[in-house]
Amino acid sequence: MALEHAILVSLLEKPGSGYELARRFERSIGYFWTATHQQIYRVLKRMEADGLLAVREVPQQGRPDKKEYSVAAPGRALLSAWLHEPIEPESLRHDLAVKIRGAAFDDPAALVREVERHRAVHGDRLAHYLAGELRDFTGPGAPTPLDAGQELQHVVLRGGIAYERMTIAWLDDVLATLHRLAGAPPAG
Amino acid sequence: MALEHAILVSLLEKPGSGYELARRFERSIGYFWTATHQQIYRVLKRMEADGLLAVREVPQQGRPDKKEYSVAAPGRALLSAWLHEPIEPESLRHDLAVKIRGAAFDDPAALVREVERHRAVHGDRLAHYLAGELRDFTGPGAPTPLDAGQELQHVVLRGGIAYERMTIAWLDDVLATLHRLAGAPPAG
């Protein structure tokens, strides 16, 4: 399981509460790993019980108190060990591809709206990533030079950008194919 | 769950046994959806019990008998219903990205070999996809013109090819970044 490791990395970058982690998983870390708050709270508890994390109760004004987690020495050792062992290259799980192949046994034209919707979502994500890149790494307000951690965050973000661009181009290809099939189903 | 749907699509393309499905999930369908044989056998049983699939015992010579599954009318209806309802755009789950960000708290240079290994795997996959494209869709032995099902299979395969190309380019970017960090960690 890599959620543990993602939490360790995120807490090393900056200690925070379960709620804050959940928000990060909707943003930067979430670009390549998703998690809901329910899951995060449960894993945080377990990691704390295992001695991987330290907790500090932080009283707040006008807001509920929070528990700020930070990485303890064993947590850091665990992460280090994981970093040094090989992992399996990812395999895709792409529902939409299943749908596209399935469209051969249904009405291909009915998929157009769905594919367009996905294209819009990926367009939004790309815009969001590009704005983040400008803000944190390449814009006038960004630190120069970047330190190692920032360089690594940037290259990961570039991966997200490349993924979204590739996906958008592919969805355009899919749409063109669907239109071709709808335009001339029997004729060549 | 989309495994059910992936199985329906695969069996509509061609009826087959659990074993054969498992092999397909290592190949064409597996380009965008993975599944192990254990999982497939269990789901096949459930789908048969639910009346989505029909089974036929096929005696064989020199080989164990097999059960050939095909899609029954309710299965086809289920697939059709799924095709007409919207699905969530995928979110990435990329362990390697977690590792890369984690490298900021360890030795970035230690990641080089791991990234190179991933790059090699994706290079192999790309070569494999390109060979399949030539064999089934663009080569001299391929049917012309392609029917709708083949066109859709081809556009999905083009997605896999685009994904692998993008990933390889990104891993090169990651390697360049790691080398830069190793070459001049304190100096700008």
Place this chain on the structure above:
DNA sequence: CGGGCCATGTAAGCGGTTACATGATTTC
């Protein structure tokens, strides 16, 4: 005679999703 292929399963465990639950403060 070892290894790989064909063929089908059972069992345990756990990571992740979904639904449910609470409650104060701030903002429109």
Place this chain on the structure above:
DNA sequence: GAAATCATGTAACCGCTTACATGGCCCG
């Protein structure tokens, strides 16, 4: 007064992974 934000949880379910299990045929 409604909705969003901050903040933390419990409970049930289920899909998926991993390990274990069997057994004949073919090829080198």
